[in-house]
Amino acid sequence: MKKVSIFGVKINNITLDEATEIVEKFLGEDRLRTIYTPNTEIVMAAKDDENLKKIINESDLVIPDGIGLIYGSRIGKKPLKERVTGVDLSIKLLEIANKKGYRLYLLGGKDGVAKRAGENILKEYPNINIVGYHHGYFKGSHIGYKDHEEELNLIDNINGAKPDIIFVGLGFPKQEIWIAENKNRLNGRVIIGNGGTMDILSGDSKRAPEIFQRLGLEWLYRLIKEPSRIKRQIVLPKFIFNVLFSKDVIQ
Template identity: 55%
Template structure:
């Protein structure tokens, strides 16, 4: 598997189909597999937060969830195959679960969001075994409460369900902290930190029209809909400026062994 280091963050150079093939294999072999979905914003966050970078790089796979990463890799002559959006990957996992009657557990979001998301999922994918849902407002590692009783109760619920797929949506860094701290305590196969996916599945956040996605302008659509995102979106041009004007080592291949 080809890997790149983009400003120190490991990005696995895999297409959506290749990623799904690995997921199928891990579920079949009953292996735990951790997936993170870094985008340009997360790469920039990691460059100011060594702890976050260390967490991100402990995953089993980091898919390139951001058109900025794709452009940057091409500029530096180490092209990534394609953008693998966390939301799209999550939906493909739902389709896989529906085809194979797999168990799904989701945790994250405000109270009620995870439940709403699963109601919608059940309507669209009736063959999924929805093993449980849990909001993210419990005391746990993601809130600096490592090993709190509330966290232990959530872990017990997950482990009793034995999900094939576990969605964890606490937002950047919090979800990676929670997964990394608890990974050896979780009885689940595929564990993905997928941010606002539950909000999308619950119908609270609408995805950009296909034309915006195809043109790599999903970020612009979201900015138009949510102007307050400007503080986050400004990181994209800053990232691209760094890519253009810094040396070639800003993006480099990671050699195995």
């Protein structure tokens, strides 16, 4: 798979359809594959954090979940084919799981969110086997408590459930760190760090209207809904500025 390096973060240059084909192959293997979904904010954080950059670059699939990455890659003359969001790829995973009767484990969100997400998933995808769920508020590697009893119990719970797919919605960078620290002791075929997807599946959050999605303006919709996000959204112009005035940042 061809990749585009943006500030040293290596992102697969693929479409949603190509990503879907890849995860279908992953699900046919007898090993755990990792998927990360970096957006512009995540790439800018990894730019100055070598450990985080290493975690992302060691993943089996890294999709460009951020319109800024698309614009930046075009400015750098190494264009990414299209934006591939974590939500969209997660839905594709659910569609595949529904066809094949795969087993799904849901990890993340506040207490009750993963359970509600599972209930809603079954309404739409009744052939999926929801084998477990757990909230995201536990002591573990992602917050400096590696091998804490709560983490070890969670890992035992996941492995005992024998999932094919694991959704991890702990938010960035906790989910990336937790997956990287524990992937070698987890059973499964695909594990994806998909951020707020759990909240959307549970009904606690809503995606932007389709017109915003098509125009790559989901960030604007979220900003309108939550003006306090302005501190986070300021990273987009900062990213474009860095791309324009730095040499060899996109390769």
